[in-house]
Amino acid sequence: MWRGHDSPTGHTEVVNMNKTLKNTLRTMIVLAAITLIAQGVAAAEGDATTATGNTITGDLGVGIALGLAAIGAGFSQAAIGSAAVGMLAEDGSKFGPALIFTALPESIVILGALPLFLA
Secondary structure, three states, X not given: OOXXXXXXXXXXXXXXXXXXXXXXXXXXXXXXHHHHHHHHHHHHHHHHOOOXXXXXXXXXXXXXXXXXXXXXXXHHHHHHHHHHHHHHHHOHHHHHHHHHHHHHHHHHHHHHHHHHHHO
């Protein structure tokens, strides 16, 4: 493992990576808040449904939840996938943990699809 002055990445690359991660985390928090608000609005208007049982806000909330879950899983899959490939390049016996960590973000999409069945 690289430590200290022998590290192949410079200090500026690490600082830029930290800024990118912070911005990504802030964006995900804002998008999650918007999704929760949209689902709350859809749940509050559940009593005032039309004759078909669906409202535009409910459909919009479901679409936002699924879309943001897929986008979030895509971002995390990119970072985890590249880290898993690097881990496997160093030690091929760690295929099981690499596969588990790579499959974890897909559960986010499954949970994001849950409102499709609840709406």
